[in-house]
Amino acid sequence: MTEYREILRLHSMGFSQRNIAYSCHASKTTVSRVLKKAKELGIVWPLDENQTNGVLAKLFSTPSGKPEDASPKPDFAYIRKELMRSGVTKKLLWVEYMEECKMNNQTPLMYSQFCHHIQKEEQKHRASMHISRKPGEQIEVDWAGDPAHIIDPDTGEITDVSIFVATMSYSQYAYAEGFLNEKQQAWITAHIHMYNYFGGVAKILVPDNLRTAVDHNKDWYTPKLNRSYHEMAEHYGAAILPARVRRPKDKPNAEGAVGHISTWIVGALRNEQFFSLTELNSAIMKKLNALNRKEFQKKEGSRLSLFRNEEMPFLLPLPTSPYELAVWKQATVQFNYHISVEGMLYSVPFEYIKKKVDVRITETIIEAFYNQNRIASHRRLYGRRGQYSTIPEHMPPDHQRYVEWDGNRFRKWAEKIGPHTLIVINSMLSYYKVEQQGYRSCMGLLQLSKKYGERRLEAACEKAMGFTGSPSLKIIKNILATSNDKPLPPDPPETKKNVYGMTRGAKYYGGNGNDK
Structure with missing residues (x-):
């Protein structure tokens, strides 16, 4: 589904349609159509929570009723990729382009114009891309190649520590921090600490192609961003533009900062021993501050002075509320209208039984989404596994009769x-x-x-x-x-029997009972 909300959000931040298309992995034609339709309908960012992508899709699917004043440009990234496939010709792509224009009530380019635009775009693409840097616009982030180390004081075991590196693209002002792994939680936490260190937010984040940032990035034009990472960026008001695979020129400052960090921090601390992550990060911070204050060799000032004087004024303010780390998973709704999350069970409306839902997990809240619409929200359970959180409205009608009971x-x-x-x-x-x-x-x-x-x-x-x-x-x-609960009646009393057998009386022996 088209990311209508994200397109409108990035447009409100002043991004070009090309950059919006890159970030939302959509064509420029789609971005242009969405923005035009939003303007016609008076829809502007910020949006109400109820204006989901599904709702916007229905609004934007209605044709505008009037043709475009100018013919839309073809999606050159898509064309370049398709022309590399066997059997695909410019003529075929032009026919597809015309069909798309007709669907959007737009006037297409003639075939000769179509080919002319493709040729001009190819000439520009062959040239080396130069990316101009603007103050406060962009942060480049990555993990350093060489790890640091900490030693367990009890066992002597050595543990590798990954170093997160971030640089402001314009001033090269840097941030670094050590983590015990490179998993999602560490990656997001590093960004939270980074923003606090910088004291503001740059409009663009340029990560490398890590699983914690990009789910897949087969080409620069259709990246699929990691959902948790995208959510974090949206909270801070930033857009994510991943670097192209094997294109270090897209983020040269981070690549250079990795070398500086390795020399100034990891290398400089190589002969010191650290027995905890806190101790190591304290030493990293001292070296980092020294690096940022170090005077440039070929120009006046330092990273710190350039950042404070020329970049800091352009940064967006930090959000008023701190970001709460969230992890996304998929779950199938069970027959008992509950989903299982970390050993606990949470209800969703019974109509979703056997459907797959997206689950957003934070330290305090569990939320379930279906087709990007939230269908349930629970306070997160802790403690004994197997606990249930059940909302009465989620129950089938025959279960709701007993809602006042427990x-x-x-x-x-x-x-x-x-x-x-x-x-x-x-x-x-x-x-x-x-x-x-x-x-x-x-x-x-x-x-x-x-x-x-x-x-x-x-x-x-x-x-x-x-x-x-x-x-x-x-x-x-x-x-x-059947009255089987009642006790059985007692047995009738038995007549008393002589335990000695038959006993003959005195008369049997001829006596009358006297000693006579």
């Missing part, structure tokens, strides 16, 4: 009836992945006490547990309906 309320009711009833209730609540799915069975079980009485329900639960460790509501209902 597991503890059922347990307290069962505890008043008896210990065996409590065991059965706990079994029912733990049977389901989502506790709420067991509420109906719990309610049905405890309501039996009103029909049969609490004593009989407790007895039925005790008897059911003799059959299975997880009695169902159906088993207990059957026990009560």
Whole structure:
């Protein structure tokens, strides 16, 4: 989908349509059409949160109803790439260009004009590209090639430390910091610290082609930016223009700064030992400040003086609120209308069951997005794995009947009836992945006490547990309906028998019971 919001944001910052096209990996024709349509509709940045890319796509898909005053230029980057493919000719690309113009209600160039523009663009492309630097416009960022080291004081183990390097393109004013890895969190944290060090924000960020910055960059014109990195840049009001693969001239200052950092910091500290990252970064900062104050050899001043006098006034102010690091992942909505994030489960509207959603994870918030629209937001859970955060509105209608109940309320009711009833209730609540799915069975079980009485329900639960460790509501209902919960009647009393067998009386022996 076209990044309508990003196009409007970058346009509001004064970027050219060419640079906007590079940053949003769209054609210049698309950028021009979006900006023209936005002007017609009176849509300007900043936008309301509800004006998502999906909403803007519907607004911008309506034709303007009048042709363009001038024929649109073809997308030269796309043409150059397509002409390298087998079987693709300028004639074919011109036909495609005409079809696109007709769809956008624009007047296309004639074939001869089309070829003329391509030829002129190729002549410019063959020349070495010179990128002029403006004060406060651009920051170049990268990881230094050579690592520093810290030593574990207990084991003596040596750990490599990656050095993040950033330079202001105009003044070469530098920033550096050590990190234990080059992962996303370290990369974003380095930028946050960098902006605080510079005291402002340059309009453009030029990173190298790292996975933490660019997901893929097969050519300069269609880079796909890492989502977390793009979100961070948007928070600070900056645009990301990745350097071309194997084109060091696109960011010569960062390349040069890497050498300076290696010499002035890593090399200068090679004979010193550091036993913690904090200790190493303290030494790096001292060397960094010395580097920025060092006088230039071929011109007056230093990096620091040039930055303060000529670049600082052009920097954008820092945001009022600090950036909260976010990580993006994909998740599939389970049948219980929850997604699993870091061992915890969070609900989304049940209509999205089995759909893939994008999940934004911060230290405090979990958000779920579908087609770039937010569908759920939860406070992040910590502690015991397997906890649930369920919003009642996300439940199917038959689950919402029990929204005023919770597991503890059922347990307290069962505890008043008896210990065996409590065991059965706990079994029912733990049977389901989502506790709420067991509420109906719990309610049905405890309501039996009103029909049969609490004593009989407790007895039925005790008897059911003799059959299975997880009695169902159906088993207990059957026990009560058939009165199998009642104790069996006692056996009839037995007549007392003589334990000595048959005993003959005195008359049997001819006596009358006297000694006579």
